[in-house]
Amino acid sequence: MQSMTTKKHESLNFYNYLCQKIGSEEVVKVRRLALVINDIGQKTNRITSGSKGEGLDLKGSDIDVMTIDCNIEVIESEKDFNIKHQRLSFVINTEDTQPCFTQLYLVTHHHNLILNFVDPLGLLNLLEMKHLRYVLSSEQYKQWCISHHFSSNLPFKLHGPCISSKDGQYDFASCLKCETWICQAKPWISRPRTAWPSPELISKITSCGVLFVPIGCKGSINENIEWRISFSVAEKILIFSFSHTQLLCYAMLKILLKELVDRNEDLKGLLCSYYIKTLMFWISEETDPYLWRPDNIIPCFMACLKRLLYCVRYSILSHYFIPENNFFLLRFNTNNKEKLITILTSCYRQGIDCFAFSETLQDYRIQSNGSTESLVSRNSRLLQQMIPTFCTVRLMLRADRVLGLLFTFLHSSRTGLSRVLFALLISEASLAVADTHLYPNVLGNKHYYFKYMHCLSHLTIGLDIDALSGLLKLASFLYVHKNYEVSLTIIKYILQKCTDKKIYRSFIYQDKYFNPIQKHVPNLMKKENLKTIMKSLIIHSFKFERDSFIIPQELQLDVSGRSNYFHSLPFTHFLNFLCYYHLHDISSYAQSLQQLEHVQHRLLSCILDVPYPEALNTVICCGIARQLIGDPFIARQYFEVAAGLDEYNRTSAASRLFNLI
CATH class of the missing domain: 1.10.1410.40 (Poly(a)-polymerase, middle domain)
Known part of the structure; x- marks a missing residue:
């Protein structure tokens, strides 16, 4: 005994x-909820899976992002074909394949229409002829995905059916879907088992259908035209049903x-x-x-x-x-x-x-020593484990998601935790909306006034995202509209909030340990909810959307055709410099520039081995400031440093350097 x-x-x-x-049950729940909410309301039908999608954040864990191609449907029998869907339809054929693989034959009905089929995406070019029928090539489809969805200057590698980021943190796979549970897997529904999965869970899984990813059976003579049958959705549901011990x-x-x-x-x-x-x-x-x-x-x-x-x-x-x-x-x-x-x-x-x-x-x-996690350390531990997931979600947010998030928030959010996460992501999406609308700067124009107020309302909603990001975008918006004094008032407030108690989290580097002060402060707020803690303590690096209309004109080149990331503190000093520069306050802008360069030196010294966008953009800001005050020699030095560290030419450094010639 x-x-x-x-x-x-x-x-x-x-x-x-x-x-x-x-991760505790609560931490795992937060991780899962953050990524599930991120999938909601996407422009594309997307499923986040992989270890992080399952709620784990182990060393080397990646995020698998599966996007369902809505231009193609897969059916099990030609009897299931529905011409009203107006998509290319393919039927499963497993006669010449190993278990878990199939070939996808074009539905016969399409053969009579193929010459007249409107094909702006070039999908018909992915077909090959086999046994007098068209079959969809998995290899050509994967190459098509690369050419249509990935920028040529972004480093990636192929990993099975996935296109992986160079650092291995993300696997992207475009897949096809069959809405019904296929015959090969039907014995799974009724085979003998104990009590798991339950009949309700089985019913939920089979209603989700199956996916097909573009990779064939290794060594098969038909490998390039075979597709692997994927049960990723079913597997995610099963993992979510595990007890925490499992x-x-x-x-x-x-x-x-x-x-x-x-x-x-x-x-x-x-x-x-x-x-x-x-x-x-x-x-x-x-x-x-x-x-x-x-x-x-x-x-x-x-x-x-x-x-x-x-x-x-x-x-x-x-x-x-x-x-x-x-x-x-x-x-x-x-x-x-x-x-x-x-x-x-x-x-x-x-x-x-x-x-x-x-x-x-x-x-x-x-x-261990028999100890359990103390109540006092709960908030600190929750923040430390949850914030990397939230940062990952923010990377994938789109400006067109506010309504989708808001609808689900109002109709499906049943727990306090989910409501907090929805609110945070709605705030982030609202900032993106404000960033991507054109506001013509024509004074006295009613249309301009409406747009101005529309943007201001979204920026106000975005203030809840963290301690600084929303305030910084608001200050930048006011600067763009030449409200320099009001912008400076906000900047002064921001600088007062930049203390050692704040927890800075980079989009790229998410393994920073908290300093003693950062560990202690959440303990003092143990009765506060997650949203209050995030707004009070967390400072994220933040993003300006592509061709942003609320970024300072001096940085327009840095968002031309792409989004870009900035470190909050140096950007605040840079914005401070710009306001004083346009107000012709020489002593104040000189002091702001000195503070900017001090922060730049400290930031760059930490990341020389692996430079990241926020640091390089800080160097560029220093160069721009020096150029504005008529010091091209030092400006050139800054641009040269940034260009030398910019391995993939993703910043404006090289272009600005060229323009100085």
Whole structure:
């Protein structure tokens, strides 16, 4: 009896430790909600998946963004064809493909219309002829997506069916959708299981249909015209249904894979996160849900690890929805299989002590000591783990999303947490709206006055996004309209708010540790809600939209044809300089320039190894200021520094340098 109590106590300690290291239920909920809300009301039908979409933010976690192509539909039978949809329709054909893959044949009806089909996007060029029928090429479709959706000056790489950012943080995939649950996966609906997933969950999943991503079966003679059947939507729903204990076990297996197995070069990539997810689905389906409890997390994890070891030893891991596809068939050779078994066996014998050799969980024995997360540290910990997700969401916001967000907020937001996140994102989207409307500066014009007030109303809504971003855009808007004195009043207030208590978060670098003051202040606000804390403490770098009409005229070149990011503090000093410059207050603009250059030097010294847009734009602002006061020599030096660090020529530095000649 004592032994069982001791084991439960150790499991609870470990569970609480994992909640602090990987994320509590509340933190996971915030991460998920932020990304789900971000998908709502998008111009395109988009699904955010990947580890972060599932609520995990482990080292190396990426964001998978799947965009459903609304120009093409996939049907299972030509009997399902509906000419009213006015889209190119393709029918599934799995006769010559491996399980989980298909070819997509153009619906016969289209053959009579293909010469007259209005095709402004050039989709007909992606067709190939096979067996006297047109088939959609997955390889050509992927190349088409690159040419239509990615700027030529943005670095990317191909990763399976995805187009990945160079830093590996984002995977983008354009996919096709079949609205019905396909025949190959129908046995999954009624196969024997314990209690998970529930009939309600199964019904919800099957109503979502399936997706098709542009990649064929490796080694197939028809690889370039095959498409992989994707159950990403179903898998996301299943992960969301996990208890927190299940999710933590899933996270531990991912950590074990990335930090213990993959450190062996000859094993790296042999197993992948998708295999871990599949394994968790099978175990969850066969297990009593009652067992997934915090006081039983260690036995649960050990059972998962034992199952993984079994699957590797016998080379069997079936696809969860289409079991005919065995992921481990011919996956291993004799050498790597034995080495993998040895490592997994060693981990199993060590139990959770195997994580002493991992980067993420190595301090368990030191940090746990039976302690639980204190109430006092809750806000600080929540901010530290939640803000990177919120920053990621802000990167993907669009100006045309206000109505979509507002509609869902009014009709579907049922919890206080979701209402807070909706409000924050509506504020951010409102700032983008104000940034993308033309306001002709013609005094005395009623139309101008209406537009002016329309912009001002959106900027007012945007004040709630954080401590400074909304205020800065408002000050910039007033500067553009030559209300220099009012702009200076706001700038003075902004500079008073820029203290060490504020928590600055960059869009690009999201792993900054809080300083002691930043850790302490949220504790003093433990009774405040998330929105109040964000508005009081957080300073984001902020974005001006492409061809912005509220950015200072001196920076128009920097948003010509693209959006751009600025660090809040140096931008405030630059705006301060511009206002005093136009008011011909020499001593004040000289002091503002001195402060700007001081901040620039401090900022640039921190990021010389990996420069990012906010820092480079700060250098450019210094150059512009020097140019305005008639000091072209120092201005040139600033532009040369920025141009030298601008690897992909994404700033105005080179252009400004050329214009100084």
